[in-house]
Amino acid sequence: MAGDRGWQKWKWVLLFLLPSLLGLTVFILYPIISSFWLAFNDWNLLSPPEFVGLANFQELFSDPSFWSALRYTLTFIVLYVPLAFVLGLGLALFLNHRWRGILVVRAATFLPVVASWVVVSLIWKWIFNPAYGLVNFALKWVGITGPAWLFEPQTAIYAMVITSVWKDVGYIALLNLGGLQGISETYYEAARIDGASRWGLLRYITLPLLTPTLFFVVITLLINYFQMFEQVWLMPMRDSAAARQVSVIVSEVVRNAFSYNRMGYASAMSWVLFGLIFMITAVQLRLQKRWVHYATE
Amino acid sequence: MSATAPRPASGGETIAGKVLRVAMMTLIVALMVLPFAWMLSTSLKPQQYILSTTPQLIPNPLTFESYIKLADRINLFRTFFNSLLVAVLGTGGQVLVSAMAAYAFSRMQWRGRDTVFVLYLATMMIPSVVLVIPQFILVRGLGWMNSFAALIVPGLFSAFGTFLLRQSFLGLPKDFEEAAFVDGANYFTIFWRIILPLSQPALATLAVFSFMGLWNAYLWPLFVARQEAVMTLPVALAALQGGPRALTEWNMVMAGSVVAVLPILVAYLLAQRWFVGGVVSSGIKG
Numbered sequence: 001m002a003g004d005r006g007w008q009k010w011k012w013v014l015l016f017l018l019p020s021l022l023g024l025t026v027f028i029l030y031p032i033i034s035s036f037w038l039a040f041n042d043w044n045l046l047s048p049p050e051f052v053g054l055a056n057f058q059e060l061f062s063d064p065s066f067w068s069a070l071r072y073t074l075t076f077i078v079l080y081v082p083l084a085f086v087l088g089l090g091l092a093l094f095l096n097h098r099w100r101g102i103l104v105v106r107a108a109t110f111l112p113v114v115a116s117w118v119v120v121s122l123i124w125k126w127i128f129n130p131a132y133g134l135v136n137f138a139l140k141w142v143g144i145t146g147p148a149w150l151f152e153p154q155t156a157i158y159a160m161v162i163t164s165v166w167k168d169v170g171y172i173a174l175l176n177l178g179g180l181q182g183i184s185e186t187y188y189e190a191a192r193i194d195g196a197s198r199w200g201l202l203r204y205i206t207l208p209l210l211t212p213t214l215f216f217v218v219i220t221l222l223i224n225y226f227q228m229f230e231q232v233w234l235m236p237m238r239d240s241a242a243a244r245q246v247s248v249i250v251s252e253v254v255r256n257a258f259s260y261n262r263m264g265y266a267s268a269m270s271w272v273l274f275g276l277i278f279m280i281t282a283v284q285l286r287l288q289k290r291w292v293h294y295a296t297e
Numbered sequence: 298m299s300a301t302a303p304r305p306a307s308g309g310e311t312i313a314g315k316v317l318r319v320a321m322m323t324l325i326v327a328l329m330v331l332p333f334a335w336m337l338s339t340s341l342k343p344q345q346y347i348l349s350t351t352p353q354l355i356p357n358p359l360t361f362e363s364y365i366k367l368a369d370r371i372n373l374f375r376t377f378f379n380s381l382l383v384a385v386l387g388t389g390g391q392v393l394v395s396a397m398a399a400y401a402f403s404r405m406q407w408r409g410r411d412t413v414f415v416l417y418l419a420t421m422m423i424p425s426v427v428l429v430i431p432q433f434i435l436v437r438g439l440g441w442m443n444s445f446a447a448l449i450v451p452g453l454f455s456a457f458g459t460f461l462l463r464q465s466f467l468g469l470p471k472d473f474e475e476a477a478f479v480d481g482a483n484y485f486t487i488f489w490r491i492i493l494p495l496s497q498p499a500l501a502t503l504a505v506f507s508f509m510g511l512w513n514a515y516l517w518p519l520f521v522a523r524q525e526a527v528m529t530l531p532v533a534l535a536a537l538q539g540g541p542r543a544l545t546e547w548n549m550v551m552a553g554s555v556v557a558v559l560p561i562l563v564a565y566l567l568a569q570r571w572f573v574g575g576v577v578s579s580g581i582k583g
Contacts, residue, residue: 017402028456032427104326105326109325126339166332223424
């Protein structure tokens with residue numbers, strides 16, 4: 001490599017690297033370490049932290065709010081991930097055509113992705129309003145009396161799942177679209193010569209060759225939705241049964257940290273969440289051998 | 298996705314097939330746009346017309362009273378300005394810091410380089426919820442509560458940004474650089490005059506990703522910027538909902554949503570490519 005040598009060169013390296021290295025150490029690395037240490041302490045921000053060993057973790061495993069939050073998180077994921085996955089795939093297959101006006105459709109599906117969760121939550125909260133919302137109006141039009149949606153835990157979950165799918169489907173479709181466009185046309189031509197039907201092409205060429213992308217999609221959805229927060233924090237109606245009961249892990253972390261000032265306990269909970277995500281991802285990586293095909297040229 | 302090569306439509310499409318296809322396309326666009334249209338429509342209605350059991354999409358009478366009420370309830374210009382300031386400074390800072398580090402990681406040879414880079418990548422595995430609490434404590438300890446520093450500085454240092462730009466810098470040819478060194482240029486000149494201009498797509502992608510994240514951010518500002526002087530739009534907006542007994546004034550909440558979402562939607566429609574790139578790469582970050 002051309003340029004300066006020795007100390008002269010190190011001066012340049014430091015000049016370029018130092019802002020980032022220093023900042024990352026102070027604002028990322030140090031917080032990670034201190035949070036880990038905090039998980040073994042009791043601290044209310046006022047009196048000095050007190051080392052309590054594993055007490056936070058023990059408390060956590062017998063904390064009904066934590067288990068309830070975990071149950072709601074998992075319920076949400078079980079409802080949301082398959083729906084988002086299938087619709088995201090279907091939408092991508094639909095958008096992967098050279099029809100007139102398809103670019104407009106593509107652009108439209110991306111609008112909710114760009115909007116913030118706060119705005120999306122508020123719009124759909126209004127749409128799911130039992131008395132004046134669009135959803136119950138549409139239901140009434142076909143002769144059904146709509147439920148109280150964001151007032152009741154059961155229906156609030158459905159409302160939040162629908163909202164989340166609406167917000168994310170364009171993003172998932174886009175990821176899939178990237179994968180679809182990476183599939184070489186030669187495969188299709190060879191199969192057509194062999195007389196494959198459209199369904200055959202989809203079943204034996206498109207889907208198998210798309211599995212690496214689909215795998216990435218599933219991992220991303222799981223990682224993101226174990227950490228979901230905004231919609232659950234904002235959508236249930238104030239003081240309703242839904243607001244009292246529906247809670248996810250991140251809302252528990254936030255509540256313990258910022259409402260109860262239990263910094264140690266909240267940190268312990270955030271690390272348990274990290275462990276969960278880590279485990280799920282590791283299991284996924286192992287399971288991928290069963291269904292993901294990596295094309296070899 | 299700009300460089301697309303979708304498969305051509307099959308030649309023998311029936312009339313029914315075409316009708317079905319156009320109907321499907323229309324339905325998808327309607328489903329995606331209607332909620333935004335409903336937001337805009339609600340924001341332009343007087344309060345008594347909102348609480349109507351037969352919804353009307355085109356407001357009649359049309360009024361801006363909810364926007365006036367909104368400007369009365371929250372310091373609209375201030376919050377808008379705060380959001381913009383945080384997003385612009387945060388984006389500029391993050392792109393600059395990341396680009397400098399990416400340059401050191403891609404175009405300079407030094408001992409220990411790859412080890413340090415792996416350490417950078419390792420920090421990307423930690424979910425943001427783990428970081429929120431210690432960062433809050435740190436920012437509080439620094440005396441930065443309710444300041445722009447709290448909103449901007451912790452977000453500047455992104456291993457993800459460094460990673461993204463490093464990938465792009467690595468792909469640049471060495472020829473210009475070497476010619477410039479022969480002409481007596483130093484590392485900074487090369488970074489500023491050659492590497493950055495050649496990497497505009499990657500820089501734009503990171504900038505859009507960063508701007509969107511900052512403009513839309515809720516969790517972090519909610520806890521470090523509660524005072525009006527530094528409050529950003531999403532936090533002010535979420536607080537507009539009715540308290541325990543007060544009825545939510547939905548036309549005002551929707552007016553706030555319009556103000557919060559319009560800039561980002563317009564930016565998206567003007568610069569679709571970069572948004573798509575920015576959002577897709579954000580998936581890597583998870």
